[in-house]
Amino acid sequence: MKLVVVLMLSALALSCYAGSGCQRLEEVIYDATDPSVTKAEFTKSLEEFIPGDTTENLLGELKQCFLDQSNRTLSNMKVMMDAIFDSRQCASY
Numbered sequence: 001m002k003l004v005v006v007l008m009l010s011a012l013a014l015s016c017y018a019g020s021g022c023q024r025l026e027e028v029i030y031d032a033t034d035p036s037v038t039k040a041e042f043t044k045s046l047e048e049f050i051p052g053d054t055t056e057n058l059l060g061e062l063k064q065c066f067l068d069q070s071n072r073t074l075s076n077m078k079v080m081m082d083a084i085f086d087s088r089q090c091a092s093y
Contacts, residue, residue: 033066042059
């Protein structure tokens, strides 16, 4: 799980620098880390980006990784993401 988080954070930072829209990225991350959002709701919110069943299944697995974490871990993840998205480098996007 730690490797997944590290890779995701690396990709998010690069996406933010590329100007792809931090607001949408924040929504996806908060949905992924919110234990009240089900796997079905998570994949439904991303359906415009899902080309097929394989991608949908993998997104469900990603969401399950976050659902398996403790509330403390999810809370720390949200604090870290707020720090990234409120950073000076990301503020211009």
